Amino acid sequence: MPMISLAELQRRIDRGDLSADAAIAQSLEAIGAQDETIGAFVCHDPRARAAGAGPLRGIAVGIKDIIDTADFPTEMGSSIYRGWQPRADASVVEMLRRAGATIIGKTTTTAFASRDPTATLNPRNHGHTPGGSSSGSAAAVAAGMIPLALGTQTGGSVIRPASFCGVAAIKPSYRLLPTVGVKCYSWMLDTVGLFAAGVEDLAHGLSAMTNRPELLGDAAKTTPRIGLVMQEFAGAPEGSSGQALRIAVAAVERAGASVRTLAMPEIVAEAWRIHPVVQEFEAHQALAWEYRTHHDEIPPLMREKLDENVGIKPATYDEARAIANRARRALAKSFDDVDVLLTFSAPGAAPKGLASTGDARFNRLWTLMGVPCVNIPADVTDGGLPVGVQIIAGFGDDARALSAARFVEEALARR
Template sequence: MPLANSDLIQLTASAAARLLQRRELTAQALLGACLEAIHDREPHVLAWRQYDAERAMAHARQLDQGPVLGPLHGLPLGVKDLFDTRDFPSAFGSPIYQQHQPDHDAAAVAMCRAAGAIVLGKTVTTEFATFTPGPTRNPHNPAHTPGGSSSGSAAAVAAHMVPLALGTQTAASVIRPAAYCGIVGFKPSFGLIPRAGVKSLSESLDTVGGFGRCVEDVALLTSVMANAPQWRALPDDARPRIGVCRSPWWDTASPAAQLAFEATISRMAAAGAYLVDVTLTDAVSALTEVHDEVMAAEAFKALADERLNHPQLLSERLKEMLERGARVTYEQTLQHRAQVASARHQLGRGFVDYDLLMTPSACGEADLGLQRTGDPLFSRVWSLLGLPSLNLPAGFGPQGLPLGIQLVGPVMSDTATLAFARWVEQALARAEQRRE
């Protein structure tokens, strides 16, 4: 008996992919269920800048009639409006580019299409992936932010409008929206996924990542863009050694976030994980300010045309950031790079004793109101160091909104990080079943 639309949209991308590969599910049926969810939920969530149901359905019919193209065959995909797309405008969250129509796909988008994905449309981003929000709302409560800058992508997956979506992270733009929306978000090691055709904000920080409903989903999506099929072969027995890192910012976490973190530690211990408390060195913990200066200085250069020729169309918050970036000197830039290299070396020595660091993903539940996208504090250092990081849902807070934990691996350890994260995910799921 065919699955009802309400059941189809609950499928993980990985489960749907297996059915599609075996021809036990059609691309048209899955897309139809997603379009029904968009019809029902988009007026309240506002995750999409633009989508094209007719074009997507034509693509789905073509896929159903032809051979299986690849691991993403028949999966609807949301694309953050920071990526160039040949069939949708790319506005980058700015009025400057409202009529901008690329004639090509970003490399990551092209690779997803070649693997069989159906690009359903463009999801809302903040202004140039910075801090001025778009209209998107949190699917769990529309009075709250979904986070930024990959707001539309996270909200679309959380609202079951698509099983997968592309995002980018410069500070916390994958991890925080995933935490706020209660889904899995993965930011790979810096440089493993091509950024060609993605609007640049920070040359040494911008990283392409993705959203799904489980670790297997984000491994499936990002493996295609990284040309890393081994990410899809995740073992079931990768029991990690976990470094528990409450971090120097622990006091900024809400009581609910702290409680969820401690509860996760208890569940990991009960599941047999090796746990060790980790205290960051002063050199590592000082990197939050370095990240802020690096991001501002590189944005000042990356957005040169926009600030010089269209300053009246930039938000005040962005102009303030660019002004700060202009004050970062060449000598400070060299000092920043030396600090990052030293801290990466120090932290790398610590990863001899543990496989993953576990920290909060965000300061707490999603902020009330849509004027701000939340604090990126808990991800800044890991973004600056270029480390793979992943959000796992970790229950709900007193406002009924999701909370998350962040798992961070050593640089270029993405295969192992995904495997260890899957073990953690499954251990948490087993603990939740026992509680029920």
């Protein structure tokens, strides 16, 4: 089933070609036809209807199940919270409702947005993972069930599953979207992001949620200056990701963009190395109650990681934060001569089977830096698996990230 374009739905609804209720009914029909196989939803409302007025009226949205919803349980992928019903919506859910969106259901997540895989299948190839931790959100959009979904990223949990499933996604600048009402893993890293069919759809969704029209872009599109970042400190990519990046570079150069290879300062590479220190130190505090009172109910991969990192010293954490702050300043200077960066979205295509949700090594630096990142599908392997590339802009420059990603997307479509 083809993906649903949010922007095209908006245009059809505005023209009167499609009613808002009919748009919601289409998503419900697609969920009914697809989700028994894919398993992207924890729960959904089969009687959902269009909500009030607003730019997202008629838009069905899936919410990652670590984000509080007053109308649905929030179980966080864990037996510890089975049946847990929040009293209030998270701030990002309320933002969607105010924009007129219909919250259609909760999408699957690895437990506490950590490592242990869900049973969700990759819609592009059912023998492969959709990625994690935002497994259900990426899969639901890729399968054509809904036009918009929320996920979160602490390491690579928005950009990586988007790459694996062949959808567009944005991890916005840190705290552009609030995390009030989102289960915390690491307060310095956790970022709410969006999944959609294309970059235009992301822009329309994020603009409507935040009331920021500048995110829709300017009619007079500019040709970006692109810095190519190979992330050598993160290790070599697989052949499929290397090929996707080469394809993207060739496409944007044909479209008139300048591309230059950019070396990252050493302090930026050092920040990549200390990301796990920040993540795991904060996880032990954010999940202290669960770790103390429900240790054996924490899934095995997450429990093993928490056990390994129980002894991180505050001084080590403080040093890591200082490195991150220096790296952010150094990274900001990298944008003096380029508008955006272009790099890998994931080490390769989606791994086979459901034992692993993939590796965040090409994502975690940018999460720590707090900068906006956009995934654009760039290639498809012989096995039908998508592979993406990501565009990265300076902190707070989400409009530029979306504009440049749209340029890359259009250049790839013409190749």
